[in-house]
Amino acid sequence: FDAPADGGTAPKLLFRQLFEKESSTYTYLLADVGHPDRPALLIDPVDKTVDRDLTLMKDLGLKLVYAMNTHCHADHVTGTGLIKIKMPGVKSIISKSSGAIADAYIEHGDKVYFGNLFLEVRATPGHTAGCVTYVTGDAPDQPQPRMAFTGDALLIRGCGRTDFQGGSSSQLYHSVHSQIFTLPGDTLLYPAHDYKGFTVSTVEEETKYNPRLTKDEEGFKNIMENLNLPYPKMIDVAVPANLVCGLQDVTLSAM
Amino acid sequence: FDAPADGGTAPKLLFRQLFEKESSTYTYLLADVGHPDRPALLIDPVDKTVDRDLTLMKDLGLKLVYAMNTHCHADHVTGTGLIKIKMPGVKSIISKSSGAIADAYIEHGDKVYFGNLFLEVRATPGHTAGCVTYVTGDAPDQPQPRMAFTGDALLIRGCGRTDFQGGSSSQLYHSVHSQIFTLPGDTLLYPAHDYKGFTVSTVEEETKYNPRLTKDEEGFKNIMENLNLPYPKMIDVAVPANLVCGLQDVTLSAM
Ligand SMILES: [Fe+2]
Ligand SMILES: [Fe+2]
Numbered sequence: 327f328d329a330p331a332d333g334g335t336a337p338k339l340l341f342r343q344l345f346e347k348e349s350s351t352y353t354y355l356l357a358d359v360g361h362p363d364r365p366a367l368l369i370d371p372v373d374k375t376v377d378r379d380l381t382l383m384k385d386l387g388l389k390l391v392y393a394m395n396t397h398c399h400a401d402h403v404t405g406t407g408l409i410k411i412k413m414p415g416v417k418s419i420i421s422k423s424s425g426a427i428a429d430a431y432i433e434h435g436d437k438v439y440f441g442n443l444f445l446e447v448r449a450t451p452g453h454t455a456g457c458v459t460y461v462t463g464d465a466p467d468q469p470q471p472r473m474a475f476t477g478d479a480l481l482i483r484g485c486g487r488t489d490f491q492g493g494s495s496s497q498l499y500h501s502v503h504s505q506i507f508t509l510p511g512d513t514l515l516y517p518a519h520d521y522k523g524f525t526v527s528t529v530e531e532e533t534k535y536n537p538r539l540t541k542d543e544e545g546f547k548n549i550m551e552n553l554n555l556p557y558p559k560m561i562d563v564a565v566p567a568n569l570v571c572g573l574q575d576v577t578l579s580a581m
Numbered sequence: 582f583d584a585p586a587d588g589g590t591a592p593k594l595l596f597r598q599l600f601e602k603e604s605s606t607y608t609y610l611l612a613d614v615g616h617p618d619r620p621a622l623l624i625d626p627v628d629k630t631v632d633r634d635l636t637l638m639k640d641l642g643l644k645l646v647y648a649m650n651t652h653c654h655a656d657h658v659t660g661t662g663l664i665k666i667k668m669p670g671v672k673s674i675i676s677k678s679s680g681a682i683a684d685a686y687i688e689h690g691d692k693v694y695f696g697n698l699f700l701e702v703r704a705t706p707g708h709t710a711g712c713v714t715y716v717t718g719d720a721p722d723q724p725q726p727r728m729a730f731t732g733d734a735l736l737i738r739g740c741g742r743t744d745f746q747g748g749s750s751s752q753l754y755h756s757v758h759s760q761i762f763t764l765p766g767d768t769l770l771y772p773a774h775d776y777k778g779f780t781v782s783t784v785e786e787e788t789k790y791n792p793r794l795t796k797d798e799e800g801f802k803n804i805m806e807n808l809n810l811p812y813p814k815m816i817d818v819a820v821p822a823n824l825v826c827g828l829q830d831v832t833l834s835a836m
Contacts, residue, residue, distance in 0.1 A: 345778035347602065378777055385790045522633055523600035523608075525780065535640045 335360045337442035339462075339469045340386065343516065343525060344379060346372040349402035349560070350519050353379060354475055357388045358441025365440040367392040369460060369475050370518050371405030373572050379405070380412060391440055394419040396477025396518055397457040398426045398568045400491060400561040407573035418571055421449070424456030426569045432458065443468060448505040450479040452498020453486030459506060461513075471512040474529075480506050481517045482524040485538055488550050490561070495550035499543050507533050590615045592697035594717075594724045595641065598771065598780060599634060601627040604657035604815070605774050608634060609730055612643045613696025620695045622647035624715060624730050625773050626660030628827050634660070635667060646695055649674040651732025651773055652712040653681045653823045655746060655816040662828035673826055676704070679711030681824045687713065698723060703760040705734040707753020708741030714761060716768075726767040729784075735761050736772045737779040740793055743805050745813070746820070750805035754798050762788050 338360035344353040353375065357366035366388035371379055383390055393406040393416050406418040406428070419438065422431040432438065434449035438460070445460040460475040462468055478486030480502050488495040506515070511530035532539065538549050558564075567574040593615035599608040608630065612621035621643035626634055638645055648661040648671050661673040661683070674693065677686040687693065689704035693715070700715040715730040717723055733741030735757050743750040761770070766785035787794065793804050813819075822829040 343780045345600070345780065347605075347778060350602075375778060378779075382779075385786060523602060523630060524633075524637075525598045525600065531640060 335362065335442065337361065337467055339443060340364075340366075340388070341469075341473075342382070344375065344382075346375045346402065348374065350521050351399075351402050352516065352518060352520065352525075353405075354516060355379065355383065355388075356440065356443070356445075357383075357386070358443045359388075361441030363441065364388045365391045367394060367438070367440050367445075368405075368409070369394050370396055370399070370477070371409060373403040373405045373408055376405040376408045376412070380409070390416050392417050392419050392430075392438065394438070394460070395424070395426070395428075395568070396460065396475060396479075397421070397454045398424045398491065398565060399478075399518075400558050400564050400568075401519075402560060403564055403567045404572040407571035410571065411573075421447075421456045421458045423449070423451070424454070426456075427571055434458070437463070445475075450476070450498075450501035450505050451492075452488055452494050452496075452501045453478040453491075455492030455494075457486075457501070461509065471514055471528075472509060473514045473516060474506060474509060475516050475518075476506060477518045480515060480532060480536075480539070482515070482520055482522075482527040482532070483536055485536075487553060487555055489553070489555065490558070491565070495547045496543065498550075499539070499546045502539050507539075590617065590697065592616065592722055594698060595619075595621075595643070596724075596728075597637070599630065599637075601630045601657065603629065605776050606654075606657050607771065607773060607775065607780075608660075609771060610634065610638065610643075611695065611698070611700075612638075612641070613698045614643075616696030618696065619643045620646045622649060622693070622695050622700075623660075623664070624649050625651055625654070625732070626664060628658040628660045628663055631660040631663045631667070635664070645671050647672050647674050647685075647693065649687075649693070649715070650679070650681070650683075650823070651715065651730060651734075652676070652709045653679045653746070653820060654733075654773075655813050655819050655823075656774075657815060658819055658822045658829075659827040662826035665826065666828075676702075676711045676713045678704070678706070679709070681711075682826055689713070692718070700730075705731070705753075705756035705760050706747075707743055707749050707751075707756045708733040708746075710747030710749075712741075712756070716764065726769055726783075727765060728769045728771060729761060729764060730771050730773075731761060732773045735770060735787060735791075735794070737770070737775055737777075737782040737787070738791055740791070742808060742810055744808070744810065745816070750802045751798065753805075754794070754801045757794050762794075 342355040354369040418428040420428040597610040609624040673683040675683040
């Protein structure tokens, strides 16, 4: 047993995966329950399930510090704004390149600490120009196996579409191959959505069985350019709302 | 590193939680990937997602040995019969007291081995007369924390209804308190359903925050007898089907 370098408590991850059925969105709760404050963060909270998530954190005795998004979503309204109204101390986080408003902007290479645990930020553009993947820390006292929260860059046996919001199939191909498939094979992959009832995958599995990303770049681009997907139902509501933290009906000065 | 007593390989759990959206059912995949055969079992498979589950097991190089049910479900058709048609070597398992047909019947106290891992059977009647909870083994080489697959006996912040299929609120109260709440506080609870997007809870959490089962017995019975739930949509299809492994249209001799 090694005490952390700061002389504090040994980090201990509490982890919960939460599902919003209508948009098939996964929200992730992570907390360091080894730390006396039990600091927590939420990745990709949804407006409709904010009360569920806040009640759960209260039950678990956690202190929510960050409400983070992997990108500016087009299929649901983020819960970050609502959370900040209910808990003004919480800080919202998104990438600078998303174009959305938040309390703090992260970039490739940044670390987000909660207690003695941290997430690394990896830029994984291609689904949108501002997509990032959050990856648990690479250090002896951080969770093993590692966990990657991929947003819509990489889905289980799939990936996010690349035909709007600054999407680029070529960029997505390179993002996944350079930033996600290079993680250790046992890294657990947690996407922002699943439509078939899968909850988790691994780097090893997706490098072998992802029907799109196992193709070469030309093959991948070919698939992505011929998906013929309908215009997203929610996009004209969700994107403007998510650019202002889900608070489209609230004046910005009130944030 | 201690070699298991049988001189074989050290057990290593591979675990996947899988969701069927229409009936909000969770199916659980467990395998011993420390064993050279990579033997696996499924708890509460659903007919509609059998192909997904079999493809996943093929991708993961697992050998499905058992398709088990926690009880005779009233809200969806089990996948066990379909699985046995596609993979005749697989054995179906259910409790004797469920009244349903299966290849093997389990009772309270039985152990179900897959490789060097095992599940303990605990009788938890009350939702139906034949409900069981499967709990991972209590031994140094078994997964820590323990995991309990509670079926509909205990749901996250809830429990199964007790007004049909031989249900009894008094019996359910005693089952949960004597068989589930006596497990270590950090035991992970995996129910057969969740309707709010929760994926897991713990014994500690449910003993503190379950709105029904934290009441005394009279209070619990009062709640359960005044739920005024509608007659289950699927029951007249699902129960007869599940009594014959989901193979209502197949002659039994073909099984
Ligand atoms: Fe997206
Ligand atoms: Fe049931």
